Amino acid sequence: MNNAREQLLVEGAIAVRVEAAETVASAADEDEAPHREMDQTIASARNRERAERLRALDQALDRLQANPNEFGICEGCGEDIPVARLVLLPHVRRCVACQQSRESRARGRRHVTDYR
Template sequence: MTHAEREAVRAALVKLHDDLVDAGAFAVKAELDSPVPSSRDEDEAPLVEMGQAIASARNRERGERLGQIAEALRRLVEEPDEFGLCEACGEAIPPRRLALMPFATLCVPCQSAAEGDPHGPGRRKVTDYR
Protein backbone atom coordinates (compact mmCIF):
# COMPACT_ATOMS: atom_id res chain seq x y z
CA MET A 1 0.00 0.00 0.00
CA THR A 2 1.45 3.37 -0.99
CA HIS A 3 1.68 6.37 1.29
CA ALA A 4 -1.04 8.11 -0.75
CA GLU A 5 -3.33 5.10 -0.40
CA ARG A 6 -2.81 5.01 3.35
CA GLU A 7 -3.57 8.72 3.56
CA ALA A 8 -6.80 8.17 1.62
CA VAL A 9 -7.81 5.36 4.00
CA ARG A 10 -6.91 7.50 7.01
CA ALA A 11 -9.04 10.37 5.71
CA ALA A 12 -11.94 7.98 5.08
CA LEU A 13 -11.63 6.56 8.62
CA VAL A 14 -11.56 10.01 10.20
CA LYS A 15 -14.62 11.05 8.20
CA LEU A 16 -16.52 7.88 9.18
CA HIS A 17 -15.56 8.47 12.79
CA ASP A 18 -16.76 12.08 12.70
CA ASP A 19 -20.03 11.09 11.01
CA LEU A 20 -20.70 8.49 13.70
CA VAL A 21 -19.90 10.90 16.51
CA ASP A 22 -22.21 13.51 14.95
CA ALA A 23 -24.99 10.93 14.62
CA GLY A 24 -24.53 10.03 18.28
CA ALA A 25 -24.70 13.66 19.32
CA PHE A 26 -27.96 14.11 17.43
CA ALA A 27 -29.44 10.98 18.98
CA VAL A 28 -28.63 12.13 22.49
CA LYS A 29 -30.06 15.57 21.79
CA ALA A 30 -33.30 14.06 20.42
CA GLU A 31 -33.71 12.07 23.62
CA LEU A 32 -33.24 15.18 25.73
CA ASP A 33 -35.74 17.11 23.60
CA SER A 34 -38.44 14.45 23.91
CA PRO A 35 -38.51 13.01 27.42
CA VAL A 36 -40.30 9.71 27.87
CA PRO A 37 -43.98 10.51 28.41
CA SER A 38 -45.48 9.69 31.75
CA SER A 39 -47.67 6.62 32.08
CA ARG A 40 -50.92 8.56 31.72
CA ASP A 41 -51.24 7.22 28.17
CA GLU A 42 -50.87 3.48 28.51
CA ASP A 43 -51.14 2.86 24.77
CA GLU A 44 -47.92 4.66 24.04
CA ALA A 45 -45.73 2.69 26.40
CA PRO A 46 -44.98 -0.25 24.07
CA LEU A 47 -44.06 2.14 21.26
CA VAL A 48 -41.73 4.07 23.53
CA GLU A 49 -40.10 0.84 24.68
CA MET A 50 -39.64 -0.28 21.10
CA GLY A 51 -38.07 3.04 20.22
CA GLN A 52 -35.70 2.75 23.14
CA ALA A 53 -34.73 -0.79 22.12
CA ILE A 54 -33.99 0.36 18.57
CA ALA A 55 -32.01 3.33 19.86
CA SER A 56 -29.90 1.18 22.15
CA ALA A 57 -29.21 -1.32 19.36
CA ARG A 58 -28.09 1.57 17.18
CA ASN A 59 -25.88 2.87 19.97
CA ARG A 60 -24.31 -0.56 20.33
CA GLU A 61 -23.63 -0.82 16.60
CA ARG A 62 -22.20 2.67 16.56
CA GLY A 63 -19.94 1.85 19.50
CA GLU A 64 -18.67 -1.29 17.79
CA ARG A 65 -18.06 0.57 14.56
CA LEU A 66 -16.22 3.36 16.39
CA GLY A 67 -14.04 0.70 18.00
CA GLN A 68 -13.26 -0.81 14.59
CA ILE A 69 -12.38 2.61 13.23
CA ALA A 70 -10.13 3.42 16.19
CA GLU A 71 -8.40 0.06 15.78
CA ALA A 72 -7.90 0.65 12.03
CA LEU A 73 -6.40 4.09 12.70
CA ARG A 74 -4.07 2.56 15.27
CA ARG A 75 -2.94 -0.15 12.83
CA LEU A 76 -2.45 2.48 10.13
CA VAL A 77 0.02 4.30 12.40
CA GLU A 78 1.69 1.37 14.17
CA GLU A 79 1.67 -1.30 11.45
CA PRO A 80 1.52 0.63 8.17
CA ASP A 81 3.12 -2.24 6.25
CA GLU A 82 0.47 -4.68 7.45
CA PHE A 83 -2.46 -2.40 6.81
CA GLY A 84 -4.66 -3.47 3.93
CA LEU A 85 -3.61 -7.10 4.23
CA CYS A 86 -6.14 -9.74 5.22
CA GLU A 87 -5.51 -10.86 8.80
CA ALA A 88 -6.47 -14.42 7.95
CA CYS A 89 -4.75 -15.20 4.64
CA GLY A 90 -2.33 -12.27 4.26
CA GLU A 91 -3.58 -11.33 0.81
CA ALA A 92 -4.09 -7.65 0.00
CA ILE A 93 -7.66 -6.56 0.62
CA PRO A 94 -8.97 -5.13 -2.69
CA PRO A 95 -8.87 -1.29 -2.75
CA ARG A 96 -12.57 -1.19 -3.66
CA ARG A 97 -13.39 -3.07 -0.46
CA LEU A 98 -11.18 -0.76 1.59
CA ALA A 99 -12.84 2.25 0.00
CA LEU A 100 -16.22 1.00 1.22
CA MET A 101 -15.00 -0.44 4.53
CA PRO A 102 -11.65 1.14 5.46
CA PHE A 103 -11.84 -0.68 8.81
CA ALA A 104 -12.04 -4.12 7.16
CA THR A 105 -9.43 -6.57 8.45
CA LEU A 106 -10.39 -9.54 6.27
CA CYS A 107 -10.74 -10.05 2.52
CA VAL A 108 -14.16 -11.00 1.22
CA PRO A 109 -13.62 -14.80 1.14
CA CYS A 110 -12.16 -14.80 4.68
CA GLN A 111 -14.93 -12.51 5.94
CA SER A 112 -17.51 -14.87 4.47
CA ALA A 113 -15.78 -17.86 6.06
CA ALA A 114 -15.62 -16.03 9.41
CA GLU A 115 -19.35 -15.42 9.20
CA GLY A 116 -19.96 -19.11 8.62
CA ASP A 117 -20.83 -18.87 4.95
CA PRO A 118 -18.27 -20.89 2.97
CA HIS A 119 -19.69 -19.85 -0.39
CA GLY A 120 -19.54 -16.10 0.13
CA PRO A 121 -22.20 -13.43 -0.17
CA GLY A 122 -24.86 -13.68 -2.83
CA ARG A 123 -24.55 -17.44 -3.21
CA ARG A 124 -27.46 -19.31 -4.74
CA LYS A 125 -28.44 -22.88 -4.55
CA VAL A 126 -28.66 -24.71 -7.85
CA THR A 127 -32.34 -25.25 -7.17
CA ASP A 128 -32.93 -21.49 -7.23
CA TYR A 129 -32.59 -21.57 -10.99
CA ARG A 130 -35.20 -24.25 -11.57
Protein backbone atom coordinates in the same frame (compact mmCIF):
# COMPACT_ATOMS: atom_id res chain seq x y z
CA MET B 1 -10.53 7.73 7.92
CA ASN B 2 -10.66 10.61 10.36
CA ASN B 3 -13.71 11.87 8.53
CA ALA B 4 -15.46 8.55 9.03
CA ARG B 5 -14.70 8.72 12.74
CA GLU B 6 -16.02 12.26 13.07
CA GLN B 7 -19.11 11.35 11.06
CA LEU B 8 -19.79 8.55 13.53
CA LEU B 9 -19.40 10.89 16.51
CA VAL B 10 -21.75 13.44 14.93
CA GLU B 11 -24.32 10.75 14.15
CA GLY B 12 -24.13 9.49 17.73
CA ALA B 13 -24.64 12.96 19.20
CA ILE B 14 -27.68 13.57 17.01
CA ALA B 15 -29.22 10.20 17.88
CA VAL B 16 -28.88 10.85 21.62
CA ARG B 17 -30.54 14.25 21.29
CA VAL B 18 -33.43 12.85 19.21
CA GLU B 19 -33.90 10.03 21.69
CA ALA B 20 -34.19 12.47 24.62
CA ALA B 21 -36.69 14.67 22.75
CA GLU B 22 -38.84 11.66 21.82
CA THR B 23 -38.92 10.42 25.42
CA VAL B 24 -40.22 13.78 26.66
CA ALA B 25 -42.77 14.13 23.86
CA SER B 26 -44.34 10.68 24.27
CA ALA B 27 -44.21 10.48 28.09
CA ALA B 28 -47.61 12.21 28.34
CA ASP B 29 -49.42 9.52 26.35
CA GLU B 30 -49.63 6.17 28.17
CA ASP B 31 -50.73 4.35 25.00
CA GLU B 32 -47.39 5.21 23.52
CA ALA B 33 -45.45 3.34 26.21
CA PRO B 34 -44.94 0.09 24.27
CA HIS B 35 -43.79 2.08 21.27
CA ARG B 36 -41.51 4.13 23.43
CA GLU B 37 -39.90 1.02 24.89
CA MET B 38 -39.44 -0.42 21.44
CA ASP B 39 -37.96 2.85 20.19
CA GLN B 40 -35.58 2.97 23.11
CA THR B 41 -34.55 -0.63 22.56
CA ILE B 42 -33.85 0.12 18.91
CA ALA B 43 -32.06 3.35 19.78
CA SER B 44 -29.83 1.71 22.37
CA ALA B 45 -29.07 -1.14 19.97
CA ARG B 46 -28.10 1.48 17.41
CA ASN B 47 -25.94 3.30 19.95
CA ARG B 48 -24.27 0.05 20.93
CA GLU B 49 -23.63 -0.74 17.29
CA ARG B 50 -22.25 2.76 16.79
CA ALA B 51 -19.97 2.40 19.80
CA GLU B 52 -18.68 -0.91 18.45
CA ARG B 53 -18.08 0.60 15.02
CA LEU B 54 -16.28 3.51 16.63
CA ARG B 55 -14.10 1.15 18.66
CA ALA B 56 -13.32 -0.92 15.55
CA LEU B 57 -12.48 2.26 13.68
CA ASP B 58 -10.16 3.43 16.47
CA GLN B 59 -8.42 0.06 16.38
CA ALA B 60 -8.11 0.39 12.59
CA LEU B 61 -6.50 3.82 13.03
CA ASP B 62 -4.10 2.37 15.62
CA ARG B 63 -3.16 -0.44 13.23
CA LEU B 64 -2.71 2.04 10.42
CA GLN B 65 -0.36 4.14 12.55
CA ALA B 66 1.56 1.16 13.94
CA ASN B 67 1.94 -0.72 10.63
CA PRO B 68 1.04 1.49 7.68
CA ASN B 69 2.46 -1.03 5.21
CA GLU B 70 0.31 -3.86 6.51
CA PHE B 71 -2.95 -1.96 6.65
CA GLY B 72 -5.47 -3.21 4.11
CA ILE B 73 -3.83 -6.61 3.83
CA CYS B 74 -6.16 -9.52 4.56
CA GLU B 75 -5.26 -11.37 7.78
CA GLY B 76 -6.60 -14.58 6.26
CA CYS B 77 -4.89 -14.86 2.87
CA GLY B 78 -2.38 -11.98 2.89
CA GLU B 79 -3.85 -10.42 -0.24
CA ASP B 80 -4.83 -6.76 -0.53
CA ILE B 81 -8.36 -6.06 0.67
CA PRO B 82 -10.19 -4.28 -2.20
CA VAL B 83 -10.08 -0.52 -1.67
CA ALA B 84 -13.86 -0.25 -2.17
CA ARG B 85 -14.36 -2.58 0.81
CA LEU B 86 -11.94 -0.57 2.96
CA VAL B 87 -13.66 2.69 2.04
CA LEU B 88 -17.01 1.23 3.03
CA LEU B 89 -15.75 -0.64 6.09
CA PRO B 90 -12.39 0.83 7.15
CA HIS B 91 -12.20 -1.46 10.18
CA VAL B 92 -12.34 -4.79 8.32
CA ARG B 93 -9.28 -7.02 8.64
CA ARG B 94 -10.14 -9.66 6.04
CA CYS B 95 -11.27 -9.84 2.43
CA VAL B 96 -14.84 -10.92 1.74
CA ALA B 97 -13.91 -14.54 1.02
CA CYS B 98 -11.86 -14.94 4.22
CA GLN B 99 -14.48 -13.17 6.32
CA GLN B 100 -17.20 -15.46 4.98
CA SER B 101 -15.24 -18.67 5.46
CA ARG B 102 -14.33 -17.53 8.98
CA GLU B 103 -17.99 -16.83 9.76
CA SER B 104 -19.18 -20.16 8.39
CA ARG B 105 -16.46 -21.95 10.39
CA ALA B 106 -17.66 -20.14 13.53
CA ARG B 107 -21.21 -21.27 12.78
CA GLY B 108 -19.93 -24.80 12.21
CA ARG B 109 -18.20 -24.87 15.60
CA ARG B 110 -21.36 -23.72 17.37
CA HIS B 111 -23.27 -26.37 15.48
CA VAL B 112 -20.91 -29.15 16.62
CA THR B 113 -21.06 -28.15 20.30
CA ASP B 114 -24.89 -28.32 20.11
CA TYR B 115 -24.64 -32.08 19.87
CA ARG B 116 -22.24 -32.67 22.73
